Amino acid sequence: MLHKNRLLKGAICALFTVGGLPAVSHAAVVASVKPLGFIAAAIADGVTPVEVLLPDGASEHDYSLRPSDIKRIKNADLLVWVGPEMEAFLPQSAAQLPAQKNLELSALPAVKPLLIKGADAHEDEGGEHHPHHDEHSAEQGEHHHHGEYNMHLWMSPEIARKSAVAIHDKLLELMPQRKDKLDANLQQFEADLAAAETSIRAQLAPVKDRGYFVFHDAYGYFEKQYGLSPRGHFTVNPEIQPGAQRLHQIRTELVEQKAVCVFAEPQFRPAVIQAVARGTSVRQGTLDPLGTNLSVVRDSYVQFLKQLSGQYASCLKGD
Ligand SMILES: [Zn+2]
Incomplete structure (x- = not known):
């Protein structure tokens, strides 16, 4: 198992992960929310570990970074997130990363045309007589700005596919020596996703x-x-x-x-x-x-x- 490649950073990280040890100056793919971590894990499998910032039970709409999160982002090989209209807790930390380590999915040219409007926009179109914007009542002191688009991008298999390609390309830039594995992982993900979509379509x-x-x-x-x-x-x-x-x-x-x-x-x-x-x-x-x-x-x-x-x-x- 331990061959020459063990000196590669990715392999070392993988060893730490297998042992379950908290690696100190650990570089990895860091995803904001779990479903983005799922996509990243498909591409990074056997190459580099994937970590998720948002703990189970926390809300993607009002999380605050802990000091340990900030350290993890700083040490990350790659940060994968949606964008400032979803993870309001991330723009500051993300801005300190070099561009090749910062993957903001909503800003990708391949993703932008696939964005759909947020619910409030839909409701304004509808002819129903219900009053819109009733969440925007006075009772809410701190209102989170909601942009024009629905930013739950991980709910779209199509955007997941584009995101997987972007994660693959970023990791390839960072670790060109792992090209074969990264390519194989992307192919596998695309095939698995296509199969899942067929069965979901039939089920629904x-x-x-x-x-x-x-x-x-x-x-x-x-x-x-x-x-x-x-x-x-x-x-x-x-x-x-x-x-x-x-x-x-x-x-x-x-x-x-x-x-x-x-x-x-x-x-x-x-x-x-x-x-x-x-x-x-x-x-x-x-x-x-x-x-x-x-x-x-x-x-x-x-x-x-x-x-x-x-x-x-x-x-x-x-x-
Ligand atoms: Zn949400």
Whole structure:
């Protein structure tokens, strides 16, 4: 196992990781959130370790970096993140990295044309009479700016594919001697992703016309990719309580049976969802937009997509 390559930085890091030791001046791929770590792990498998900043249970919308995070970013071979409109905790640290170690996915020319509008933009288009922007009420002291686009880019298999290519290219620049492995990993990821998409499409086809509500506005890319029929979300930012008017509107639709499911998330209290669903026949499911229960290994990203698909399907089909 220990051949000449062990002197390569990547191999040394891998040894540290296998032993589970906290490596001190450890360089690695550092991803902001787990699903981006999943994509990176597919490409970096056997080349360099992947670490994730956001701990399980934390929200991508209001995380603050710990001193150890800042150190990890500084020592990273590569930082993978969405951009300042998603990870508001990152721009300062990212700006201190040299450009070749800073991969901001939303800024990639291959990704930009694939961005979709955020929910508020959608709602403004809709003819429904519900008041928009009810999250923007006075009760929220610190309001996080939400840009024009939905920035949950890891929900898009298409953007994941572009991201994998970009991660591959960055790692290749940094470690040209690992070209064969990086190329093989990218090919494998693309093949696994294509296969997963086919099975997800088949799983969701029978339920794609069933209405439902999600807890927060995270799922637009996935829903669009598979032609699902969301009726709306409880909140744009899960840290902000849904407004009374929004809740009333959702309840009205549930009573009128325009939706068969309401989806909570593992991190967020379902009390508000239970209250809205009370006395209706709507089912309650859970969607995990961050793959909380999955470890960061080579095939985690396709597992993540399949898990989401399964979570949609089991509630929407209702058996
Ligand atoms: Zn989110």
